[in-house]
Amino acid sequence: MPKVSNKGTQMPESPIRKLVPYAETAKKKGNKVYHLNIGQPDIKTPEVALEAIKNNHISILEYSHSAGFESYRVKLAESYRKNGVDVATENIIVTTGGSEALLFALGSTLDAGDEIIIPEPFYANYNGFSVASGVTVVPVISTIDEGFALPPIADFEKLITPRTKAILICNPGNPTGYLYTQEEINQLAELVKKHDLFLIADEVYREFTYDGDKHYSVMNVLGIEQHAIMIDSVSKRYSMCGARIGCLVSKNKEVIATAMKFAQARLSPPTFEQIASEAALDTPQSYFDEVINEYRERRDTLVKALNEIEGVTVAYPKGAFYCIARLPVDNADNFAQWLLESYDNNGETVMVAPAAGFYSTPGVGLNEIRIAYVLKKEDLIRSVAILKDALAVYNKQ
Known part of the structure; x- marks a missing residue:
């Protein structure tokens, strides 16, 4: 057998x-x-997103561009800039959920046998994505007694080997709900610059902060433009988990060009869901x-x-x-x-x-x-x- x-x-x-x-x-x-x-x-789900589907009269359900509709990417970049994340249309590839964005990020930055450091506990599928990519997860433990704050940078540094290519964080965190401070993000930024690593940030919960605390995106940290990769998704932001639309964002042109090859291999993200996601950007505050x-x-x-x-x-x-x-x-x-x-x-x-x-x-x-x-x-x-x-x-x- x-x-x-x-x-x-x-x-x-x-x-x-x-x-x-x-x-x-x-x-x-x-x-x-x-x-x-x-x-x-x-x-x-915002009514504006659902109405965009109901009122659409497509006669041929065609492929979209492999990077996603240009109209959506333009509008998405504008929305990011409006909310304080300075990116351009060419920095964005639309994906089939944040999950595919993560797979594209891993495939574009790590080879089989390479290592990625992740503070744990972490979103369980990071393990699965890493196995699928042949990548070794090297955990650095945060604890409930410390509120799952970022472990000391020294704990990260002692885990770095010649095989280490990236650090992955979720901010705010799934499963912990922890929100990294600006100081913690800056500490990670200095670390990836020092060791020439990628910093991949899963920021799909960025709007969900509660006590006046602000979310600090890796895309806004000066000096790590070539290191930073952001993962995003419409799933939680608009309560559109079933739409399966996310995106990979980076100012590193080589990363985007590489991820684009993965995007071409899977042809295109889904059409109706992009229509809904583009419309969702008009959701009122x-x-x-x-x-x-x-x-x-x-x-x-x-x-x-x-x-x-x-x-x-x-x-x-x-x-x-x-x-x-x-x-x-x-x-x-x-x-x-x-x-x-x-x-x-x-x-x-x-x-x-x-x-x-x-x-x-x-x-x-x-x-x-x-x-x-x-x-x-x-x-x-x-x-x-x-x-x-x-x-x-x-x-x-």
Whole structure:
């Protein structure tokens, strides 16, 4: 019998989605499942984006340009500049989601066997993208006790080898909700200049900051124009996860030219979704003001409730819509499965994402979970009440 590839065998399961079969079984039993496991917002997609699809009368659904519609890239660059990120149209390649942008970035900057340093915990698919690209992830650990702040630069520097080609960050962070300060971004900038590395920044949650803190884009740091690559997406900004439109942004012409070859190989990003994404750029500021205020209230509601559970530690998120909580259990994977398979509270339970899958260091984060606060406040309160009861029942076994 032929065997699958080693690369395929090494591809990690998604810690976010791997428990889906257990959730499906719980629902078949008649239980209601509160989904805290996945960053799928319940916020309505801007009407202007949906109307652009409804009112379109395309007679031939053609390929677009491999870099994406020029009209979209022009308008996207204008939007970036309006929001303080100084880039030009020629710095942008439209991709099929931020995921493809990351794959293009890795493929354009690292060869098989090269190393990329990533502060962990990190978005779980970074592991998968790296395996698919033949790239070795070298983690530098941030901790819940430090609020997942940027580890000391010395911790990065001691990991740099001749194989190191890039540093990858998510800002604000998924799964931590941590927002890097301007000082931390500048420290990374000095490091990549010193060692001639790329700095790849996943900035898809940039609008989601809450307490007057500002997001600092790597695209605005002077002196690293040839080092900086930004990853972006419409998924969370406009609650358009299903549109699968993102982009890769860099002022390094060689990076863009190289990424363009990957873009040509996959032909083009989807047409209708680009139409919706271009229209979404006309979303009024009032939409974002309401969304940010809603998420701020959800964060505060969730964190307050979690802090009232004995033995639970939660890192206070400054951005995005995730947090990491440390639970009084030995293994969060087992607990998360048990929640779905063997527990209910008046016919209801919760689904969480075990955080070990957001680390690449074995044995780290085993008693942590990621929670996405994408549910309305009443559901978050109920979810935490269920979690509190479940922990008490679980630890009495």
